[in-house]
Amino acid sequence: APASTAAELKVGLAADVSSLDPHYLNIAPNISLASHLFDTLVLVDAGGKLVPGLATSWRAVDDTTWEFKLRRGVKFHDGSEMTADDVLFSLDRPATLTASPGPFTSYTRQIVAKKAVDPYTVQLKTASPYGPLPLDMSSIFIVSKKAAQNATTEDFNSGRALVGTGPFKFAAFARGDRVDMTRNDQYWGDKPAWDKVSMRIITASAPRLAALLAGDVDLIETVPTADLAKLKANPKFTLEQRTSWRTIFWHVDQQARRSPFVTDRAGKPLDKNPLADARVRLAMSKAIDRKALTARTMEGLALPASNIVAPGIFGYNDALQVEAYDPEGAKKLLAEAGYPDGFGLTLHGPNNRYINDERIVQTVAQFFSRIGIVTKVQTLPLSVYFTKARTGEFSMALLGWGTLAADFGLRTLVGTPNASTGWGTWNWGRYSNPKVDELVKSALSSVDAGKREAYARDAAAIALKEVAVIPLHHQVASWAMRRGLAYPGRVDEFTFAHQVRPQ
Amino acid sequence: MDARPVLEVVNLRTEFRTAAGVVTAVDDVSFSVGRGQIMGLVGESGSGKSMTGYSIMGLIDAPGRIVGGNLRLNGQELLGLDAEAMRRIRGDRIAMIFQDPMMTLNPVLKIVTQMTEAVLAHHDVGMRAAREMARDALARVGIAAPDERLEAYPHQFSGGMRQRVAIAIALLNKPDLIICDEPTTALDVTTQNQILYEMQTLCRESGSALVWITHDLAVVAGLADTVAVMYAGQLVEQGSVQQVLDAPRHPYTRALIASAPSRNPRGQPLAQINGMAPSPLDLPSGCRFRDRCPRASDVCANPPPLDVDADGHAWRCFHPHLDEQERDDG
Amino acid sequence: MADAFERGAAPLLELRDVSKRFDRPPDLAERIVRLFGAPPRAPAPAAVDHVSLAVAPGEVLGLVGESGSGKSTLGRMAASLHAPSSGSRWWKGRDMDAMDAQERRRMRLAIQMIFQDPYASLNPRMRVQDIIGEAPLAHGMVDSRGQRDYVAGLMRQVGLEPALMQRFPHQFSGGQRARIGIARALAVKPEFLVCDEAVAALDVSIQAQVLNLFMRLREELQLTSIFISHDLTVVRHVADRVAIMVRGRVVELGPTEAVFGAPRHAYTRALLAAAPRMEARKITYVPAVPPDVLDDAAPVLVEVEPGHFCA
Amino acid sequence: MRTARRHDTPLTRFLRAYFSSRIAAAATALLLLLMLAALCAPLIAPQDPYDLMKLDIMDSRLAPGHVSGDGRMTYLMGTDEQGRDMLSAILYGLRISIAVGFASTAAALVLGMALGLIAGYAGGRIESLIMRVADIQLSFPPILIALVLLAVSGPGVGKIIVALIAVQWAYYARTARSAALVERGKEYMEAAAGLGLSPARIVLRHLLPNCMPPLIVIAALQVASAISLEATLSFLGLGLPVTEPSLGLLISNGFQYLLSGTYWISFYPGLALLLTVAAINLVADQLRDVLNPRLQGV
Amino acid sequence: MLTFLTRRVLQSVLVLLVMSLLVFLGVYAIGNPVDILISPDANQAERAKIIAAFGLDQPLWRQYLLFLQNAAAGNLGRSFAFATPALGLILERFPATMELAASAMLLSVLVGIPLGLVAGLRPHGLVGKTIMTVSILGFSLPTFWVGLMLIMVFAVKLGWLPASGRGETVSVLGVPLSFLTVDGLRHLLLPALNLALFNIALVIRLTRAGAQEALQQDYVRFARAKGLKNSRIIGVHVLKNILIPIVTVVALQFGSLIAFAIVTETVFAWPGMGKLIIDSIRVLDRPVIVAYLMLIVTLFIVINLVVDLLYSFLDPRVRLAEAK
Ligand SMILES: Nc1ncnc2c1ncn2[C@@H]1O[C@H](COP(=O)(O)OP(=O)(O)OP(=O)(O)O)[C@@H](O)[C@H]1O
Ligand SMILES: Nc1ncnc2c1ncn2[C@@H]1O[C@H](COP(=O)(O)OP(=O)(O)OP(=O)(O)O)[C@@H](O)[C@H]1O
Ligand SMILES: [Mg+2]
Ligand SMILES: [Mg+2]
Ligand code: NI
16 A cells, blocks of 8 residues: 555544445444544543534523534535525425334434524423433534435445535545545534545454454554554554443343253253342352453453443443452352352353454353353354344343443333334343332433432342342454554544544 | 388396296397297287387386397487487387277377377477378278368277277387287277288388287288297297298297187187186296196296207297197187 | 078078068057158168078077178077067077967077177166076076075186175176176076177177187087178187178078188178288288178078078 | 286275375374374373363463473473464364365265266256255255254264255255266166166266265365365354354464464464365365276276 | 356256355344344334344245345345345456455465476376475465464564555555555455465366377377477366366356355455455345355356356367356
8 A cells, every 4th residue: 555645544444334424324343434424513532532513502591392402504415505404305305214124213213393493403302301411412414404405325335425524534445344434624523634544344253353453554453452562662553442332241041930051060950940049140140250351351351240331421330349259259159049059050152243252251160160050152143143132032141231321221221122112122131129120210211310320220230239240341442553643542432534533 | 121120129028026926038039030020929918918019119118127238220229229219119119009990099189189199399490391291191991081080089980990090100100110019909890800901001102120929829820921929028939920820840839829719620629728818917937838838848847948950940948849840720 | 592501400490481570560650740741761671681591409509790780689589688670580480479388488599699798788776696697597407505605616617606696797807707608597507698799799718708708608518609890700619500791691601611711701701801910010001891792682691501591 | 916916806906096196195194193183182181171070271372392380391383372282272172174075075065966867867847846946955055054053053073064064065966966867868767767666776876986086085175175165154152052062163263363463372272173174175186086997998 | 158158047047046045044044134234222213123024024936026026126125234226236346256255266376376386297206296285285274264364474573565455455446455455455455365265276286287288199109200399298188178167167066155255254354245244144135145145056057058058168179058
């Protein structure tokens, strides 16, 4: 590759961008890329805080109405001005894309009515009080009504309908290979330092690093943990790390029936599910040496976790302590629960979904076997893993979750599963506690941020006391770049070219 | 006219060094062929006929090796020539035709390619001239419409026609010597007859010398001037056709002739040679025919010398059928 | 067509008007293409074309003809290795195709074939004992204990040392292999042999040994046979009657002496003229181009003298 | 001495020809050694790498020659990221790799050969059917097959073997069929039919043994590619259970460490795989040369 | 010829039918794509809506019939993950993979045949033995491992060649090709070599075996008897005869080359369809998987056809109608 000039930035991305339509598929690589071309009403800063985007301010007019003041003078890439019309159109659009498996309607479905008070003011009504609406608005990209009105997803991929307000303009898209962009000189915010940006997709981690080392790219995301130490010592490169919003934890099957992968020590199925007993779950939590796990297995790229959200995230409960490594205490608890000799258990996990996921499962299995639980490990490709996990086929399954608000996470992960309300969709262990449900509900319907956070903390405290899930660690996101570049690591793990600055 | 023989083979000896031991495929063989002469080389399978031919051509491959003797073509010594010099002679001064007409032509190359390359390998002529020569050669061996046939592939020819193509290739450069290694064995009698006719005509016209390897005595009887009989790597008898076929001296030759069905009354048991030829790895000392020979005696445990009479009739036997000049005709 | 048969005895094996074509039936694709008007494939010429022959018990019928004239195909049909495309075959007065399974099996064993190539016709991975003894054992003619003796007896009969029973075919010479092939056929006590060029691959001296064996066995076992060869001298030596084949058809048929002594058909004459003779000395060859004797209609054999038929 | 040679059995002749090449002899010795090591892994390995109790995460990624935290053992080839002794892991991995390679090849050989022989012997519709199925098989990506099997029945050595069988049998079927077509035309097959032997007997006793040699040679080569294929599947996350790593899995685990300086995690298993596959291939090569009578001289 | 083509088409249709059915069953057995693709925040209603939108609520046999119906009209469905027509998606990536595979094939033939000939002519010489022994490396080392090593040496350490990606492409008739630019060629070289390694070894072996076989043939001896130079005997007589088995195997190998391109494409971040298909398999994007396999099978059929044509070019004995 030709030597890069100061004005060109080449980034090695770890995941493939499947579509440039910002409302089609709600997956991280797509959102990350769309953020270069489009803006949202509310932006998220590197630390996960909500900051003004296309909306300069927002407030709850009443319990069920939110009002957003739009930024004036923002120009789309085609030169037209962004107005409330475009916002309303953009909020309507996700519901019109029927065939999307990862729909953005999750963020618009609370809105029952919307209106433009004037070209720079938008009011959104919800059916019931709903606090997280501004957060939801950070997920909906504002597209140009004029360009997108009759556009299909293909029109977005070809660039025809790709008219946004973002810091970069679209240049070229070679699926699976790269996305090229050029600077938007009309950008309303801080102008990016790069005339041209090329986002290269290099999914395999070692080759991605090799591309950096060979000078093919200037910056890569998700540095393989194995190479951190070496990279740190290399003066030609800089490393950036940031505790990410993604927390890794175990879902534990808590149903009263026989659990599919729990046996006695000899391998015969157990009639009773020991995992339904909170003491057993606590014992397992105590058996895990999170310090060793983060230091050795994660090679420092993780923080021991006590919450289901990362520190600094809305609703993080400081009062919760990381469960200390205490194998003796664990054994005692097991004995108390009636399993002095332990039992047999198979741990399930995905391979290549989370950083070092396969290794984490093995290491935890090591820890469990030390307190007498005869532990087996099975890791599966994602396609197989998620299907099985959702139908409750595992006894203990690893999951990683990233969210910017604890009440959201709690609703999905430990809320009592209920098809009609959409609660507990990822509650694989079927934990259920009405009190937790109640608190989360209160949090979600609080438009007052302080109250909302307090409810969420209380709910988390209860759920984690009962070991609804066994938190392991918070991932640390990492970026490596050639010396002379700086990037503020983002808690949401996104890689934004406009935030990369030459030093 | 040159009185020298075209080919002189003197005490030729060819060995194969195999894992199981040394095989002497050609053992002390001497003969010569003059211009326009046809020599028949007969003997049973494995007696070393082909290896004699290959030795003359310089086509003995490892683990085989010519270990002794002289090979002279028109007086020029061939043994000891370097590979390139030998290549120049091969196909130009000496040509060879093999037994199986289905196998000798390259199945994937056109006849014209296979013919012209034989010219171009030896003569600095243009493609057009080479093609012209090929055409003429095909016409000479009696192939109709030679121009069209040049463009054909071997599989489009019958066995007999293929053998004629092979002969045409051998004749292209008007060699002094042609070695034919059982070229008609795979053909039926009518086709064989035509090939014999063509070879004979060509020999008469061009004056090439011919070595005709076969184990069919009847073919040699009609075609050859002289005959050499091989047994287990050695020449056991040689002379003119009349001498060898009408008054065979060596018991092996005699038995061979006698075992032909046409020499036996119909429906009666054939005169047969009992036993088998010795393994080339385990030759008996002395006379190699000893174990099967009705006349064998103790003296046969010594190697018999090659006796020659005044007429040039030679044999290798202690007990030749000397005075029985009669033919034991049935 | 007249029944070309002289002795008056009932024939042991009779082929009536048999033909063989090596045509494949058209498959689906071909039928579809034809549906759209493509011309049908040109039919392959018949390998055997309306041939009738009968062999009397104890007789040796020689079959002569140039390469590709259909001799082997005819022999294979006689030995039930090929089914004829048309015509019928009769064994001891019974139609082969109307036999029940058991009768057919007996008939198949009674007619055995001896093959041309002494190398290809023996399974290289079996010991001689198994090659010869497999079929008798499989058909219950001997039990596994008796097999050794049975095979030894057969080997002695064909002049092989029974001690060699445990060897593999490649450890034998061509003549010995031919004998093994004969012993294998004899092992199922056949009444009828089809010898397809059984000596063609052998040396003159070995050929004499095997022919002698063949003639001896014929006397001892009262075998009837079809003897296929393109070596005229060999056929003349062993056959009682000969049939001359050209391009799938029989053009002359008669007692050996009659056919060889006074050939009637132009093709037979050309064949005889072309055969090399030991008595010739430095002859001048003349191209003996066989007359193109056949037209498209199947020839009718006419009896030119008693038992001697010619097209 | 000469006479002694004349009465050689085919076996001794074969052995002499076989060991005439020094490379082949060395490869055979190496292969035997590796197989022996694999077989005796539980006896000679310093650690049971599959027993999670025996592993200590605090011993992870130790360089070759380091002593374990509790001082009980020295890791001659270092440890992997779980604290597994690489030497032990390689010995056990060799065991699995060789077992997977040989078992899948043997089973695929039997299956493919049976179908190929039947196709070649029977001809007609049966032949078309079998060969079309083989065609389909050959155009199916191995990973998809592996993934389906994995999903339906979970990971495990058995499933990998099944996947590899599914991938490989078609090669054998093709080869067996073409060999059968050649053999079917030979006169000994006709002779067998003429002797009234049953088709089953003809196929098993006559056709099969004569079609074996080319298949055996391909199979020997295929063992090696099966081992490599298993490694590739492991690399794609479709291979064996992580806790019971084969050589391939060890390599692909260590793959991430290739650039990082902890070379031993991938290097030693790679070396072991290389040696194994190379030895198998050299043995197969020599077998082919020795078994081919045309290349043997007279 | 017409019969031959008709036969081929009939067989291909059958193969395609069976193939698609297998894929349907296979994907069904693996899992539900919606579970993998669905947004974490989606609720039950949204889930149901998507399942219905994909037609996954129908019984499998009806899904299959529907697919057949659409396929007959040339529509292989829309990708679940990409929302674009599956066939278009595959075709978009197809040139990159084909370019890679074809270069690898070319490389293996260009390198393999000469080396194989040398080894075949001197089977017992030092050179021949060395070639055979070294070629075993091609069989032994896993592709991904060698790939990374190539990157390490040629991109990172020496800096001669780029480590990943496809580089500059030139569009010819709408098809982007990289071998027409210097930058593209530089990007192509390492992955092509990586992919070719196994096949180089294979071609060496085939060529050697073929050469040894051919050298025993009478026509070679006859060619020598004609006094031809060795170079002509090897380069014309021997080579043309051994090309037939090589073409057969190499063509057959083309399929597995494409299948294994997946690994190379992953290591070298080559934007081919191998990466697409493995991602699609990961997320059970059935329309893409089906379209991919359809394309591959069609490709196989075309390759087989080309091979048959090549046969009749290389071997005059083969006539098309007789080819099976
Ligand atoms: N490559 C070889 N290695 C060892 N011995 C060989 C080799 N080639 C030929 N021989 C031996 O040389 C001897 C002579 O063989 P040759 O081919 O000359 O016999 P022939 O008389 O031509 O027989 P045929 O009539 O069968 O062609 C045989 O005994 C054979 O075993
Ligand atoms: N299995 C077969 N399939 C197709 N054609 C065949 C088959 N067997 C024989 N033929 C053809 O039938 C014709 C007669 O062949 P056959 O083998 O009977 O002749 P032949 O007289 O025995 O010849 P030869 O003396 O060469 O053995 C030939 O044209 C041959 O090509
Ligand atoms: Mg010879
Ligand atoms: Mg025949
Ligand atoms: Ni004597």
